[in-house]
Amino acid sequence: MTATAVTDPVDLGLDPTRLGYLDDHLRRYVESGRLAGTLVLIARGGEIGHLSACGLADRERNVPMARDTIFRIYSMTKPLTSIALMQLYERGLVQLDDPVEKYIPEWKNLRVYVMGSGPSLVTKPVSRPMTVRDLLSHQSGLTYGFLERTNVDAMYREKKIGMAELNGTLRSMIEALAGLPLEFSPGEHWNYSVSTDVCGYLVEVISGQRFDRYLHEHVIAPLGMVDTAFHVPPEKQHRFAACYGYAPNGIRLIDDPASSDYLHEPTFFSGGGGLVSTIDDYFRFCQALLNGGELDGRRIIGRKTLDLMTENHLPDGKDLASHALGRWAETTFAGIGFGLGFSVTLDPARAQISGSPGEYSWGGAASTTFWIDPLEDLIVIFMTQLMPSNAYNIRRELRAIVYGALAD
Template sequence: MTEVEVEVEPGEAGFDAKRLHRLGDHLDKYVDEGHLPGVNVLVSREGKIVYRHMYGQRDMERALPVEADTIYRFYSMTKPITSVAIMQLYERGAFQLKDPISNWIPSFAQSQVFVGGDAENPQTREASRAISIHDLLTHTSGLTYFFHMAHVVDEMYRRAGFDWTTSPGDLESQCDILASLPLLFDPGTEWNYSYSTDVLGRLIEVMSGMSLDAYFKRNIFEPLGMVDTDFSVPSEKQERFASCYYPNGEARQVALLDDAQRSRYLHEPPAFSGGGGLVSTLADYHLFTQALRNGGSLDGQRIVGRKTLDFMTSNHLPGGVDLTEYGRPLFSETAYDGVGFGLGFSVVIDPAKAKVLCQKGEYAWGGAASTAFWIDPVEDLTVIFLTQLLPSSTHPIRPEMKTLVYQALE
């Protein structure tokens, strides 16, 4: 499936068509003003596509337009796929969520927590308990990311070789290095966006006996017909690949960051990143989100159980609190106010506190290059937005899109 076309008119699906077109008009302004290279958006309701919009370019240097089959860097929109994959193994009895990850990755058996010092001479103490699989799924493991630039441990990650373009060795080696670095906090005591989902990817490999890419293909991509989703772009698809951009200077005009024809994504990576390594298309991710919207199955192919998915898209933060109360005020692919976190997804728990037009129970995630999706089970609504501008915090596109979609409902 490469084509994604409107299947039902907006008015037949409970939308005011004129008001819904405000969405494309608004996004086009970002492109016309030089703030985004191009946009690609899909809105579906009750399993039918009601709105499609493409505008701008996938490769500004070569004047190549955004097309239905354009291939994008999905970055952290890989995480929901990895989370579903590990829960498939949970459904097969491979583990319990409380199990320590050291059962499969022994280097995590003696986790230490940072208490003082600097990156060269950190002071640590033994963690109060072991990191569990549930901690990884909920980002409460105590791990972090190199790009937070907020803590000594973040610096230690950078010194260990973690950055945007390189990583230290294969996935097994990376996990052993992560295990050797101190945690930010005791597992289960705070929320912090981190390499947790990459470690989940390694757990999938160990438990299944398969490489992460092979596991994804057999258990998710092939059953759903996701033919353009992988950890690299093959040569025959290179022409379809989008370049990635960044906001340059105070005017935040787009400038080339990663040339599609010279990108590292044209080669197989040294490690398969379950936290942010996939490239994909609008059509492929639409298949994945429709399987989620349909309770875990699509066209007779079930990738996860209905009850399991309900469990994953519930708020798992202790006491039902939101990320503001439990998380560190650092970058992630979600807002914090009124938003909880499940097993691989953000979950809206209080729209009024979020101060964004949205729906309680809506679950979502996004990627570093400003991509995003959300699923609203109440309104039976799915939205996917694709572009390539890093970082995703550059513009308030996600809350703006929610306003523009929900205001169009009859």
């Protein structure tokens, strides 16, 4: 099996021989049965220099991976949601230091977990109120049930909070969270969480528009992201990839594109992980960011606002290794900070990755990822469908190969 070039290569300072290492590497993943298929895009200066597909989008039906394949992007939804909330910031409708209780009154008396469970639960008051910036930077004290690290995580699982198949609404999630303690007082730590789902709810409250409609009208449609949505309509089902789970002897089907929940419009519009998209759609989003917030004459965010979002917002310049609880996320921790919706590279040497200071990125639960390197005028997007995202070290491997291919 070979990787298929989807576009003719363009000379953008990318060594074609070294880019061949990338295709060979991904082909080995597919031929060994560790991945069903892959799609990778590399762009510089606004032009695609490399776009190649390998393997199958749907192994059970022998559907080849293609440029227009639709993927579950899971947490790669988070940057779009963060942009949506910061658009409202730019309109003067919300401030980063606003207490969240201003928009969610029932969260006024949030408490922090101390010990115990059930009727013997012991909590304490928060040291300070949760702010909008805490939500955007995952310093809110909220968590995810799938982390399976603490008793608070277990409470989330019991109430199905943050689960993709949640049968409810953003509002019902907010009501459920009001009755649960935080992991820590806001600002004290970083913890990957449902914070961005709450950001989606704030977009609803502040804009007065249902979150999915706001996101489509103000981010997705202006950028011409024609295949990005919270579900896959019938006419596009044939392009929808299968999703697989890691197994000791290869992979196993865990979400069939012929019967997936994504074929139906949800009631819960997850700003933290609900979107499907294509590699071209996500490239348009990334290129708008690299352009300072604008693409083809349509601006989705101001240049200085984007600068603010891609700064490190962890206290005292800390990295995730020194400020985070646990180690589950879509990034490494040493040498990596966090902004408002993105991880931010502070020190590539400390992170032990190829890259540049100021690069920002994120990934999704099914092993998708992207990064934007303003210093190199570079965008890289990788699409596949394998859970969990830490099954293999493929993201770091891709970085090494891509940066090794930069000729100038």
